[in-house]
Amino acid sequence: MPKTWKGVVRSFNGSPEEIRGYFPHLPDLVAQFPLDVALAYMFSRVELAQNMTLYCGVVKLHRADATLARSAIDRFRLTRDGFIEMFNTVFGTKVPKNIRDEMQYAERVRDRVMHGKSTSEQQKRTALARILKYAEQFNGLVDGAGGFRPFTPGLRGFKGRAASLDKSTTRWILKGMGFAV
Numbered sequence: 001m002p003k004t005w006k007g008v009v010r011s012f013n014g015s016p017e018e019i020r021g022y023f024p025h026l027p028d029l030v031a032q033f034p035l036d037v038a039l040a041y042m043f044s045r046v047e048l049a050q051n052m053t054l055y056c057g058v059v060k061l062h063r064a065d066a067t068l069a070r071s072a073i074d075r076f077r078l079t080r081d082g083f084i085e086m087f088n089t090v091f092g093t094k095v096p097k098n099i100r101d102e103m104q105y106a107e108r109v110r111d112r113v114m115h116g117k118s119t120s121e122q123q124k125r126t127a128l129a130r131i132l133k134y135a136e137q138f139n140g141l142v143d144g145a146g147g148f149r150p151f152t153p154g155l156r157g158f159k160g161r162a163a164s165l166d167k168s169t170t171r172w173i174l175k176g177m178g179f180a181v
Contacts, residue, residue, distance in 0.1 A: 001126040005030040008038075011129040019135050021153040022049070026128070035124035036113050042131045043110055046103075049135070049150040050083050051076075057090040057146050058174070063162055065170040072179035080107065089177050091145040099141060102134035 002008045009027045012020060023045055029038040055073045058064045076086070088094050109127035112119045135151040143149050165173070174181045 001122070002129050003122070003125075005035070005125065008125050008128050011132055015132050016136060016139075018139065018149060018152045019132060022135065022151045023132070024153075030128070035121060035128070038128055039106075039110050039113055039124060042106075042128060046131060046135070047078060049138075051078060053138075053142055053146075053150040054083075054086055054090055056148055056150065057087075057142075058177070058179075059164070060148065060162075061090065061146055062173055062177075063165045064173055065164050065167050068167055068170045068174065068181060072174045072181050075180050086178065091142075093141075093145050095138075095141065099134060099137045102130045102137060106130045106134070 002011055008030045012023070012026050023042065025041060026038060029041055051073055054076065055069055058069045058073070059066050076082075084095055084100065106127040109119055109123045111117075113124070139149040139151045164170070171181045
């Protein structure tokens with residue numbers, strides 16, 4: 001794992017272009033600010049990608065009305081376990097343990113940082129590198145299960161031309177999945 005902030009930048013530069021495009025500020029953050037700032041940035045982007053994963057999955061795979069799907073996702077309380085369960089519900093497949101493990105290490109470090117506990121700079125650098133690895137692996141998983149890649153700068157055209165269901169049917173689908181509508 002990276003021994004300096006420059007190692008984090010090397011991990012970033014070794015990531016696929018779509019990952020670099022999704023986390024464009026990481027190199028500047030690790031070079032100019034404490035690593036805590038970079039961790040906060042990375043986790044805000046991860047949560048955005050997780051919300052978009054659920055939204056795109058519901059709209060693309062289940063043909064839900066986009067407006068109702070957006071509203072349901074916005075009201076969904078995103079927790080770590082809740083996301084894993086909802087991912088399984090929406091995509092009909094589980095997030096493999098090796099992918100979850102990449103993120104769990106980073107989550108433990110993030111929790112310690114955000115709650116004022118001691119963490120080493122090495123742990124923070126490792127967490128940042130593992131988030132990049134998670135994003136790459138998660139993109140592959142979602143691409144296979146849903147045909148799109150959430151850790152990408154833009155998701156235009158993710159749905160294709162399929163017609164959406166009406167709002168009444170969409171409400172029932174979303175309720176059946178466990179979303180509040």
